Amino acid sequence: MRKLVLGLFLLSVTQFHSVLAHATLVLVRLELSPNPPQVAQPVKLQLSLQTALQLPVEDAKILLELRPKDNPQALPISYYLTESEPGFYDINLNLPTAGVWDAYFRDQTFTQEEATAHVDLVVYDDVSARALEAIEFIFPPTATGPTANSLKTWLIWVIALPILAGVAVTILVLSQSKSKDKA
Numbered sequence: 001m002r003k004l005v006l007g008l009f010l011l012s013v014t015q016f017h018s019v020l021a022h023a024t025l026v027l028v029r030l031e032l033s034p035n036p037p038q039v040a041q042p043v044k045l046q047l048s049l050q051t052a053l054q055l056p057v058e059d060a061k062i063l064l065e066l067r068p069k070d071n072p073q074a075l076p077i078s079y080y081l082t083e084s085e086p087g088f089y090d091i092n093l094n095l096p097t098a099g100v101w102d103a104y105f106r107d108q109t110f111t112q113e114e115a116t117a118h119v120d121l122v123v124y125d126d127v128s129a130r131a132l133e134a135i136e137f138i139f140p141p142t143a144t145g146p147t148a149n150s151l152k153t154w155l156i157w158v159i160a161l162p163i164l165a166g167v168a169v170t171i172l173v174l175s176q177s178k179s180k181d182k183a
Contacts, residue, residue, distance in 0.1 A: 099123060
């Protein structure tokens with residue numbers, strides 16, 4: 001019985017976390033190293049993802065598509081960022097030409113969502129260019145599916161699961177008190 005209660009608790013905690021993560025703001029900070037980025041030189045691009053409560057967003061699937069701003073018809077250069085530590089995602093890349101690049105970020109962590117943001121990255125061919133400030137943007141909340149499914153999910157996790165856990169704990173306590181009375 002204890003294993004059942006523990007299993008229900010662990011299941012509720014992990015599933016409740018994913019329910020919360022679907023439709024929340026994600027605050028993003030983009031930093032480049034070296035700063036400013038130079039043409040055809042390795043650049044480390046690092047994203048920091050946090051919730052509005054300043055908790056790190058872990059296990060995100062971030063896709064980056066880059067294309068020159070002056071040639072929007074060009075095929076994008078695509079990268080998936082890897083998580084280097086909780087809430088931090090990075091990639092090493094080389095940009096072949098100077099100018100402004102359109103960086104299109106897509107957060108595809110959950111199958112029912114796709115949060116997106118466009119950011120301009122400036123690449124210099126002059127070594128003496130001044131450093132850029134960190135770029136901050138937001139992945140907005142996204143629709144997570146039909147309202148009926150969302151309401152059903154919340155009812156299950158917020159009402160039904162705690163009731164089931166309460167019943168399991170009550171049975172566990174009553175069965176232990178009966179065994180103590182017999183002793």
